[in-house]
Amino acid sequence: MAINLKIENKAVVEKIAKLEEHLHLQALKGFFAEVADMTMFTLRFFKEALKPRYEFKELIKQAYLIGYKSFPLIAITGLIMGLVLTIQSRPTLAEFGAESWLPAMVAVSIVREIGPVITALIFAGKVGSGIGAELASMKVTEQIDAMEVSGINPFKYLVVTRIAAATFMLPVLVIASDAISMYGAYIGVNLKGDVTFHLFFLEVFDKLSFSDVFPALIKTVFFGFAVGLIGCFKGYNADKGTEGVGKSANAAVVYGSLMVFVIDMIAVQVTSLFS
Amino acid sequence: MKKTTGNKVKLGIFVSASVILLITGIYFIGQRQQLFNNTFTISGIFKDINGLEVGNNVRFAGINVGVVEDIQQVTDSTVKVDMVIRDETRKFMKKNAKAIIGSDGLMGNQIVTIIPGPAGKAQVVDNDIIATAKTVSMDEILTKIKVTADNAAIITTDLAAVIDNIHAGKGTIGKLLMDSSMAGTVNDAMVNIKQAAGGLNQNMTAASHNFLLRGYFKKKEKKAQDKADEEKKASEKDKK
Structure with missing residues (x-):
């Protein structure tokens, strides 16, 4: 009896191991299939974007919705970011008697790193989820299929315009956010000190250089493209059913945010290579 | 719409x-970075630029008037630093001005400070090479401090050995301070000196009554009396 049990147990263990192996293989296959789909989707974007006729009207509408409508959120975040960073940095600098470095230090931190990354994360949260949910619901309710039937290229009309709008608008939002963050930093500096607006901005621009501004601005173009692309990809390829809408929106935010960090890491490496 | x-x-x-x-x-x-101002370029040849970088400030009379534009190593021991300076400063900057590399505060960046030379020389022109002066680097200061510290260490070691010897009662000072038998000997010697001084006093009294020496002692006594009288007269005159 005991021997039989052992044999049965062994058989079960083998079955579980096979099942696990199968699942791992399936997950791996799923991952590579998604990478391939994503690559095809990206290539299709460039193909459709370069081919006339261009959907300028829809592009401007999306730029308004994605860019202009995100401005209040980005502005509030930027102001708080500058204020908090200044207040948090002050004690450490005060220990070294280097409080006069506060404007320059905060400016470099915001322009080079914190401004673009935080803005891109907020953007991924608001815009990425919005695009993902919108396209997914259109897919689920078969509106995309209906567009195809009526002779409109849904990829060109829905996907290209949204990705292009995200790519163009995120750098604009980052510039606005950086400027508002500087104002927040100015308020932060003056909470416990007394620095004139003129001196604050002289100190800020004294320490900033083109090598701080341009690489940061260029990477925001990639951030915007990644957030738009992932949002559209997840929405356009959503599963059937209402559950698919939620999944797409969630995946758009999660993968969009993750890609922001991945691109940031690559951008830092490339920038340090050339500086 | x-x-x-x-x-x-x-x-x-x-x-x-x-x-x-x-x-x-x-x-x-x-x-x-002086991109939109009228500027001129001057250079300085340094032996050591102490970590100066392109973009660091150039100061003249304490005012930021330009930036370091280029740094080139000319030979194994000379580095040429090109500086872009605002044009409005040119009239104050003479050919005998000197450039030195310093630090902007304790933790600040390196800067080039241009010190004006004595008046009378012509203005600098574009692409002039001005004289430079060597500044004392932090390493040099630390090297000197190290030499001083080493000397202090040797001195304190020697001093400790001397104090050890004194404490052990070795040497003259050690014996004087620490040896109790020495104190007894010194005490005996003092008693002997006292007795000898008493004897000598008696001898001198006897000598003053001797007919051979009496004249000498009387003369001496008279001289002392005269001096005292003169001093008394002088003091009375002053009072009047």
Whole structure:
């Protein structure tokens, strides 16, 4: 009896191991299939974007919705970011008697790193989820299929315009956010000190250089493209059913945010290579 | 249709405002790097630039008047530093000005400070090479401090050995301070000296009564009396 049990147990263990192996293989296959789909989707974007006729009207509408409508959120975040960073940095600098470095230090931190990354994360949260949910619901309710039937290229009309709008608008939002963050930093500096607006901005621009501004601005173009692309990809390829809408929106935010960090890491490496 | 136009205008204002902000930022950064000012270039040849970098400030009379534009190693021991200076400073900067590399505060960046020379020389011209002066580097200061510290260590070691010897009662000072038998000997010697002084006093009294020496002692006594009288007269005169 005991021997039989052992044999049965062994058989079960083998079955579980096979099942696990199968699942791992399936997950791996799923991952590579998604990478391939994503690559095809990206290539299709460039193909459709370069081919006339261009959907300028829809592009401007999306730029308004994605860019202009995100401005209040980005502005509030930027102001708080500058204020908090200044207040948090002050004690450490005060220990070294280097409080006069506060404007320059905060400016470099915001322009080079914190401004673009935080803005891109907020953007991924608001815009990425919005695009993902919108396209997914259109897919689920078969509106995309209906567009195809009526002779409109849904990829060109829905996907290209949204990705292009995200790519163009995120750098604009980052510039606005950086400027508002500087104002927040100015308020932060003056909470416990007394620095004139003129001196604050002289100190800020004294320490900033083109090598701080341009690489940061260029990477925001990639951030915007990644957030738009992932949002559209997840929405356009959503599963059937209402559950698919939620999944797409969630995946758009999660993968969009993750890609922001991945691109940031690559951008830092490339920038340090050339500086 | 009206709403679409309104949205377009809002978007246009937003994008334009951001672009203006970017251009303003670029202008200010460029102005700081002397991109939009009339400038001239001067150079200095240094032996050691102490970590000076392209973009560091150049100061003249304490004012930021330019930036370091280029740094080239000319030979194994000379480095040429090109500086872009605002044109309005040219009239104050003479050919005998000297450039030195210093630090902007304790933790600050390296800067080039141009010290004006005595008046009378001509103004600097574009691509002039001005004289440089060597500054004391932190390493040199530390080397000197190390030599002083080493000497202090040797002195304190020797001093400790001397104090050990004194404590052990070795040597003259050690015996004087620490040896109790020495104190007894010194005490005996003092008693002997006292007795000898008493004997000598008696001898001198006897000698003063001797007919051979009596004249000498009387003369001496008279001289002392005269001196005392003169002093008394002088003091009375002063009182009057």
